Amino acid sequence: MKKYLALGDSFTEGVGDEDLLRPNQVRGWADRTAEVLCAHGWEYANLAIRGKKIRQVINEQLDAGLSMAPDLVSIYAGGNDILRPKADLDALMRGYEGMVRRFTEAGSTVLLFTGFDTVDSPLFSKTRPRTAIYNEKIREIADAHGALIADYWRWREFSDIRYWAVDRLHMSAAGHTLMASRVLDVLGANNVTQANWSSQITLPALQSLPVNSRGEQLKEDLGWAKEHLGPWIKRRLTGTSSGDTLQPKYPDYIHLSV
Incomplete structure (x- = not known):
């Protein structure tokens, strides 16, 4: 039986996709992806917690995650660091690479994410240069260690405000659903899963703006x-x-x- 482990912050915990019956009262793209995987015999764990920065994910989730020996591990952290101008991204991404290396050396397939392009955001557009640097580091890490990339930066459909929650920082339920579909596309294209599993995600109809x-x-x-x-x-x-x-x-x- 294959195992999928999700690590990170609010993005992976599922903030913005409210579900009062689930732990922490959120669902999210990782749960939605896992629902499809589990329908095909996988197991799933999620250690992500909102607000965590890169060093916290490394210190609090890495060792626990390695002990769980996942076949597939998704990692996203850095959004909370990018929002802090004094954070040293170069140093932080060296630690990030170490985390990816340890999972790949343990035999896990690693899925990474680029950061979202905030060009159209009045509040967060100033973070765009730092996100671009972060993304290039992610691509370098993926190249060096054979990790997969879910390229959030290039998925322009997420610029539609209907994919965003009322807090304007996290994806809405529609956004998380679309992300789950895109993640399954990446996994299918890289033979981690069958190519057609993303079709098992039903994308919601968007309301008129x-x-x-x-x-x-x-x-x-x-x-x-x-x-x-x-x-x-x-x-x-x-x-x-x-x-x-x-x-x-x-x-x-x-x-x-x-």
Whole structure:
């Protein structure tokens, strides 16, 4: 029986794809991918926790993950580091490469992610150069260690705001569903799974985009700033994280079903 392990931060935990019946009350692309894998006999574990930075993923998830001997491991971390201008990406990515190397040496297939292109984001567009540097490091690591890449940067369909949650930072349920389909495409194209497994993901129909007046948009922006931006800034200033009190969703392998 093959085993899939997911490591990382909020992206992989599934924030933005609310499901009150699941651990941490989120589903996410990794769960959605695993549901297809498990339907074909795989097992699944997920150690990702929101708010984690690269060093935290290395320190808190690497050894545990290696002990679980996954056939496939997906790793994404770095978004929370990119948002911090003083973070040394070169040094952090050396640690990231060490994490990938240890899994590949242990015989795992490793799936990595590039960062999303924030060119159209009023709030995060200034992080674009750092994300581009991060992405080039990811490509170098993948080349050096034979890792697979889910190329989020080049998947332009994710620029549609309907694939984003109300916090404007995480993907919506529709976004996570699309990501699961794209991940299965990558796995199928590289013979990790059968090529047609992505067809088992049903993509939701997108609702029509609202046409807001300038006043309505301003009101929406102010509401977003109060509910999401303010608390995020407060956590940054106080050195706290939304994941500080959370545990991994699936710390042991399970057979996950819809």
